[in-house]
Amino acid sequence: NAGVTQTPKFQVLKTGQSMTLQCAQDMNHNSMYWYRQDPGMGLRLIYYSASEGTTDKGEVPNGYNVSRLNKREFSLRLESAAPSQTSVYFCASSEFTQSYRYGYTFGSGTRLTVV
Amino acid sequence: AQSVTQLDSQVPVFEEAPVELRCNYSSSVSVYLFWYVQYPNQGLQLLLKYLSGSTLVKGINGFEAEFNKSQTSFHLRKPSVHISDTAEYFCAVSDQNSGSRLTFGEGTQLTVNP
Numbered sequence: 001n002a003g004v005t006q007t008p009k010f011q012v013l014k015t016g017q018s019m020t021l022q023c024a025q026d027m028n029h030n031s032m033y034w035y036r037q038d039p040g041m042g043l044r045l046i047y048y049s050a051s052e053g054t055t056d057k058g059e060v061p062n063g064y065n066v067s068r069l070n071k072r073e074f075s076l077r078l079e080s081a082a083p084s085q086t087s088v089y090f091c092a093s094s095e096f097t098q099s100y101r102y103g104y105t106f107g108s109g110t111r112l113t114v115v
Numbered sequence: 116a117q118s119v120t121q122l123d124s125q126v127p128v129f130e131e132a133p134v135e136l137r138c139n140y141s142s143s144v145s146v147y148l149f150w151y152v153q154y155p156n157q158g159l160q161l162l163l164k165y166l167s168g169s170t171l172v173k174g175i176n177g178f179e180a181e182f183n184k185s186q187t188s189f190h191l192r193k194p195s196v197h198i199s200d201t202a203e204y205f206c207a208v209s210d211q212n213s214g215s216r217l218t219f220g221e222g223t224q225l226t227v228n229p
Contacts, residue, residue, distance in 0.1 A: 004158075035219075042121075042205060042220050042221040045218075048216060092159075103161045103164055104161075104217060107158050108156075108157055109156075109158055
């Protein structure tokens with residue numbers, strides 16, 4: 001089925017290790033997003049890419065980097081993982097840059113634990 | 116900048132009872148409002164959205180929401196819930212100044228008991 005695919009689904013890292021979370025969508029969407037979800041805090045925007053070739057910081061960008069590899073793929077990198085980055089990470093995409101009219105399609109999430 | 120507040124973090128109800136999940140927003144311009152549902156260990160799915168027009172919006176699974184501009188609210192309702200409605204529900208807001216970004220509330224955990 002068409003949608004947003006995230007890999008891996010689960011990951012355990014040691015403090016200081018690095019890793020990249022992968023996200024791909026096959027709906028020809030222009031905009032892609034990375035959120036983190038923590039209990040009682042809802043979803044907070046880390047980075048987003050309004051269109052291919054652009055990336056912008058969201059609400060909580062510190063400790064992360066992103067790459068919009070092409071129109072389909074948007075990766076999130078943790079250079080030196082910290083326990084505070086233990087969270088569930090969601091990738092999302094939307095059809096147009098002004099997605100206020102359309103909302104998002106979400107992936108199923110990556111559960112990351114940093115020990 | 117827009118913001119959204121979900122007034123209840125947890126709502127327990129019995130099966131077949133009505134339910135209301137409350138959401139208030141703030142924005143200086145016209146808003147667009149969304150409700151998403153997240154079932155355990157899954158991503159978020161769009162329940163319904165308000166863009167303009169009728170203030171009563173109907174969504175999937177029998178849910179509906181009413182946009183109230185004077186109260187700056189967008190409460191979600193269902194007249195009779197099922198066990199399968201147990202999930203976390205998120206209210207979200209955007210406006211023409213936010214570009215492609217949605218701002219989410221903290222979430223409300225709805226638990227339907229037999």
